[in-house]
Amino acid sequence: MACDQTAAWSALQGHFQAHGRDFDLREAFARDPHRHTSLSFEAPSVFADLSKNLLDTATLHFLLDLARETGLEARRDRMLAGEPVNDSESRAVLHTALRAPRGSAPFSAEVHATLDAMLAYADRVRQVESSGIRDVVNIGIGGSDLGPQMAAAALAGYAHPQLNSHFVANVDGHDLGPLLRRLDPRHTLFVVASKTFTTQETMANAQAAKAWFLAAGGTDIAKHFVATTTNVEAAAAFGITTSFGFWDWVGGRYSLWSAIGLPLAIAIGADHFRAMLAGAHAMDRHFAEAPLERNLPVLLGLLDVWYRNFHGFASRSVAPYHQGLRRLPAYLQQLEMESNGKRVDAQGEALRVATAPVVWGEPGTNGQHAYFQMLHQGTDTIPVEFIAVRATSHGPLGFAPAVRAAFEDQHRKLLANCLAQSQALMLGKTAQEALLESPSTASPQMSRQAVARHRSFPGNRPSTTLLLDRLDPTSLGALVALYEHRVFSSGAVWGINSFDQWGVELGKVLCNQLLPRLDSGDVTGLDASTAGLLARLRD
Numbered sequence: 123m124a125c126d127q128t129a130a131w132s133a134l135q136g137h138f139q140a141h142g143r144d145f146d147l148r149e150a151f152a153r154d155p156h157r158h159t160s161l162s163f164e165a166p167s168v169f170a171d172l173s174k175n176l177l178d179t180a181t182l183h184f185l186l187d188l189a190r191e192t193g194l195e196a197r198r199d200r201m202l203a204g205e206p207v208n209d210s211e212s213r214a215v216l217h218t219a220l221r222a223p224r225g226s227a228p229f230s231a232e233v234h235a236t237l238d239a240m241l242a243y244a245d246r247v248r249q250v251e252s253s254g255i256r257d258v259v260n261i262g263i264g265g266s267d268l269g270p271q272m273a274a275a276a277l278a279g280y281a282h283p284q285l286n287s288h289f290v291a292n293v294d295g296h297d298l299g300p301l302l303r304r305l306d307p308r309h310t311l312f313v314v315a316s317k318t319f320t321t322q323e324t325m326a327n328a329q330a331a332k333a334w335f336l337a338a339g340g341t342d343i344a345k346h347f348v349a350t351t352t353n354v355e356a357a358a359a360f361g362i363t364t365s366f367g368f369w370d371w372v373g374g375r376y377s378l379w380s381a382i383g384l385p386l387a388i389a390i391g392a393d394h395f396r397a398m399l400a401g402a403h404a405m406d407r408h409f410a411e412a413p414l415e416r417n418l419p420v421l422l423g424l425l426d427v428w429y430r431n432f433h434g435f436a437s438r439s440v441a442p443y444h445q446g447l448r449r450l451p452a453y454l455q456q457l458e459m460e461s462n463g464k465r466v467d468a469q470g471e472a473l474r475v476a477t478a479p480v481v482w483g484e485p486g487t488n489g490q491h492a493y494f495q496m497l498h499q500g501t502d503t504i505p506v507e508f509i510a511v512r513a514t515s516h517g518p519l520g521f522a523p524a525v526r527a528a529f530e531d532q533h534r535k536l537l538a539n540c541l542a543q544s545q546a547l548m549l550g551k552t553a554q555e556a557l558l559e560s561p562s563t564a565s566p567q568m569s570r571q572a573v574a575r576h577r578s579f580p581g582n583r584p585s586t587t588l589l590l591d592r593l594d595p596t597s598l599g600a601l602v603a604l605y606e607h608r609v610f611s612s613g614a615v616w617g618i619n620s621f622d623q624w625g626v627e628l629g630k631v632l633c634n635q636l637l638p639r640l641d642s643g644d645v646t647g648l649d650a651s652t653a654g655l656l657a658r659l660r661d
């Protein structure tokens with residue numbers, strides 16, 4: 123049933139009018155001393171504090187009714203069983219099978235055979251004395267780039283010290299070019315990563331890399347190029363003899379766990395890669411088995427529905443307070459906006475409700491000195507998601523004790539900043555409080571009242587805080603799987619197919635039509651703007 127036709131939706135509308143619109147976090151904490159405890163949740167490797175959000179247990183109750191009425195659990199079970207829940211492409215959606223223990227999920231034999239072969243290959247590359255490889259360049263885009271790139275940054279502390287990982291995505295040669303200047307073909311391995319092996323950007327970069335390799339005296343393409351793809355034939359036609367395959371039931375943005383993870387496996391090794399899969403699998407079990415009341419991906423998905431459809435918040439900011447997670451916002455942008463940025467439901471009927479919010483962010487504390495001004499005092503309410511990590515991971519890097527102590531001190535500052543931001547967003551500061559202050563930089567020409575208004579904060583701005591004990595392969599796997607299932611959960615409530623991406627097609631088709639016109643200058647039939655711009659670009 124369409125979500126807005128359910129009894130729960132009507133109940134939520136009534137609840138929003140009565141308690142949601144004017145919900146005040148400060149009053150809620152004053153009223154309920156147990157609020158933090160009752161709105162905090164444990165999932166594998168992740169602790170989540172939802173208490174600084176504009177909801178209470180009654181709201182959650184109505185949202186859970188909505189999940190049940192829209193059939194979220196049945197859809198989840200159909201997905202996990204391998205039924206073709208990607209309706210518009212008649213495909214199963216089984217990224218969970220990629221991290222399931224041997225024999226416990228569909229396609230287990232193929233999955234584990236490929237995984238074993240890929241990890242054995244990764245470990246051979248890691249024998250740098252015999253492989254001769256020093257630089258690994260992943261050429262891929264979207265899901266064939268963002269996942270392994272994000273994870274390689276997050277797990278840099280686990281990386282082989284003599285191997286450098288590089289990620290090239292953009293069709294713009296200014297991405298690959300500067301990197302090639304620093305590489306030696308004798309010590310470089312290119313991983314050409316593309317589910318389809320037809321993507322313009324990846325094919326263009328792969329051709330350029332091959333041309334550079336041959337021009338620089340490289341001879342052994344078979345040794346220096348490897349492909350990760352579902353289209354092994356196309357890789358062979360390109361001249362690549364070593365390929366690791368995967369399957370059409372692995373969506374591009376869900377493919378980190380497949381052969382697309384090869385550059386990560388080369389960086390961190392087979393055991394750590396398997397630990398990441400195990401962390402994700404633990405989250406899969408939680409998603410499949412935990413009662414909805416304590417099911418963290420479901421609760422986060424429902425929170426997203428509450429904010430998007432009832433409060434009308436159009437964006438969510440992600441602020442990982444760990445430099446290793448600096449690529450997580452970009453990864454989540456594809457995961458969430460490509461999955462749920464839809465305007466029709468799974469049957470192709472127009473939706474009457476808003477779907478995916480804009481997801482954006484930067485690591486803390488950097489964002490604090492850039493856009494947090496708007497989060498605190500702008501006219502829009504933007505829920506923020508803080509991600510903090512309890513322990514540092516500098517240990518294995520072998521710094522001197524004094525340096526380690528300095529890093530520990532920096533970590534305390536990082537955590538204090540993280541807590542301070544969610545506190546400031548919630549508490550705010552009244553103009554009366556600001557009036558008691560005498561800021562040295564305030565203009566003497568401005569009245570004290572006006573200065574106080576500039577310096578006041580509305581507060582009551584919501585945030586979620588996710589805590590990891592440490593950032594390691596297991597917790598990273600769990601965190602990413604949490605986000606995957608959260609996106610599934612909001613998508614299931616909205617009734618959309620979160621696993622297709624038809625919206626990327628039109629631009630690709632038009633690009634292919636415009637490409638020859640850039641050479642010929644033919645603007646026949648083009649709109650005046652495109653024709654004018656094309657002419658200027660050719661001048």
Ligand code: F6P
Pocket residue numbers: 263264265266315316317318319320321324374375460623626
């Ligand atoms: O154009 C969008 C998209 O299809 C993404 O969904 C995908 O992750 C990316 O392009 C790359 O596709 P491929 O892995 O087939 O090169």
